[in-house]
Amino acid sequence: MKTSVHGLHHVTAIAGDAQENLDFYVGIMGMRLVKKSVNQDAPDTYHLFFADAVGNPGTDLTFFPWPAMPPAKLGIGFTVEVPFAVTRGSLAYWQERFAQTKVAFEKIETRFEEKVLPFKDPHGLQLALVETDDARQFVPWEASPVPSAHQLRGMHAVRLWERALQPTEMLLTQIMGFSHIGTEAGWHRYGVDGGASGKIVEVKELPQERRGQWGTGGVHHVAWRVKDSAEEMTLRNAIVQAGLWPSEQIDRFWFKSVYFKEPGGVLFELATDGPGFERDEKLAQLGEQLILPPWLEPQRQSIEAALPPLEMPRTQM
Ligand code: ZN
Numbered sequence: 001m002k003t004s005v006h007g008l009h010h011v012t013a014i015a016g017d018a019q020e021n022l023d024f025y026v027g028i029m030g031m032r033l034v035k036k037s038v039n040q041d042a043p044d045t046y047h048l049f050f051a052d053a054v055g056n057p058g059t060d061l062t063f064f065p066w067p068a069m070p071p072a073k074l075g076i077g078f079t080v081e082v083p084f085a086v087t088r089g090s091l092a093y094w095q096e097r098f099a100q101t102k103v104a105f106e107k108i109e110t111r112f113e114e115k116v117l118p119f120k121d122p123h124g125l126q127l128a129l130v131e132t133d134d135a136r137q138f139v140p141w142e143a144s145p146v147p148s149a150h151q152l153r154g155m156h157a158v159r160l161w162e163r164a165l166q167p168t169e170m171l172l173t174q175i176m177g178f179s180h181i182g183t184e185a186g187w188h189r190y191g192v193d194g195g196a197s198g199k200i201v202e203v204k205e206l207p208q209e210r211r212g213q214w215g216t217g218g219v220h221h222v223a224w225r226v227k228d229s230a231e232e233m234t235l236r237n238a239i240v241q242a243g244l245w246p247s248e249q250i251d252r253f254w255f256k257s258v259y260f261k262e263p264g265g266v267l268f269e270l271a272t273d274g275p276g277f278e279r280d281e282k283l284a285q286l287g288e289q290l291i292l293p294p295w296l297e298p299q300r301q302s303i304e305a306a307l308p309p310l311e312m313p314r315t316q317m
Contacts, residue, residue, distance in 0.1 A: 003238045004177020005192055005224035007199035008155045009255070009271040010049075010060035011082050012223070014072065016123040016216045018046050018065035018310055024122050025050040025061070027313035028101050030146025033287035034277050036310070039064050040252070043296055044306040052154065053141035055277040055286065057225050058198045059154035064220065071124055072218025075210045076163045077265025079219035083116065083128040085136060085153040085197045091117045093150045094129055112184055124217025130156045134197035157200035158222050159187070160266055161212065165205040167263035172201065175238050176224065211265070221259070223269035229256050232270050253293040254279055 015021040025031045025048075035049035042064075051060040061082065074080050086094065091108060094117055098105045105119035111130075118128040129152075140148030162168050165188060172178040178190035178201065187202045189195075214220060226232045232249065236258050239246045246260035254277050258270045280291055290307070292300055 003235050007058055007225050009057045009223040009225040010062055012062045012220045013125050014216050014218055014220055015063040015065040016067045020122050021063050021065050023313040030144035030151055032141040036287050037291045043303050053139040056137045057273050070215045072215035073213040075212030076161045076206055078161055078212025079158050079222055080161050081126040081159040083130045083156040085132050085156040086129045088131045088133055090150045091131055132197045154198050156197050157202055159202045161204050161206050162264035163207055168203055171262050175242050221267035221269050223271040226270050226272055228272055232258055235270055
């Protein structure tokens with residue numbers, strides 16, 4: 001049976017200070033904090049989820065703020081950039097907004113015939129905005145400081161560095177349902193389910209490069225969409241057959257997850273589309289309270305005491 005993922009579900013990265021992280025993604029980028037939770041494996045650390053108004057799969061960039069960690073080192077086996085989709089004509093708005101809010105950005109580039117504005121977040125995470133007409137599962141957030149026409153539509157792609165292209169390409173094309181779309185400037189672009197915005201991965205082969213290292217400003221893992229638990233387990237089985245070592249299925253409460261390292265060393269996750277972020281909070285109140293999965297609820301008092309205080313940002317218009 002042909003197995004496939006269906007595009008990006010979320011990307012999780014490591015940030016420095018939690019308040020700086022929140023101020024940037026909500027106050028400047030205009031994303032909505034759709035969930036304020038804790039790292040389920042290290043509950044003295046926040047897990048902050050930034051997305052569109054409703055937390056659609058594919059819009060969600062999440063962070064573990066670990067200010068004591070050293071900065072990430074870019075290298076092979078690493079996600080080196082997370083480009084976001086914006087509508088055509090939006091880059092001019094963003095150049096002006098970045099200039100006003102003192103966010104450093106680079107020159108506009110053309111990649112695969114798309115206009116791209118690369119920039120970094122305050123802790124060094126490499127991001128970009130890509131103009132696209134592709135339809136996206138996206139709901140604008142009314143309270144955003146960014147007008148809905150220019151809000152981030154979700155992640156457009158992820159860019160990986162690898163020592164060798166071929167083993168990663170085999171996994172992408174034979175197990176995960178991707179096909180090769182094109183190659184430009186050393187970047188190999190693969191797409192799944194037609195390869196529109198949000199269904200793209202780009203891989204560059206750098207045989208001489210050192211290995212990347214997790215740290216602040218680095219991507220921790222990339223999660224790919226699967227429809228449901230049954231599809232996830234079918235894919236998990238195919239990953240085992242391919243000689244890789246996936247985790248058991250883990251209940252993340254808002255979705256079910258399986259983790260595995262792709263052959264080049266990038267940590268991938270499969271994540272189900274449901275149940276979603278409205279499982280434990282009303283849509284209007286998403287992100288307002290510290291949400292714990294039910295099994296951590298008995299420890300709420302000590303968990304809350306260990307976390308640094310966090311205030312909603314003063315949004316920058
Ligand atoms: Zn994840």
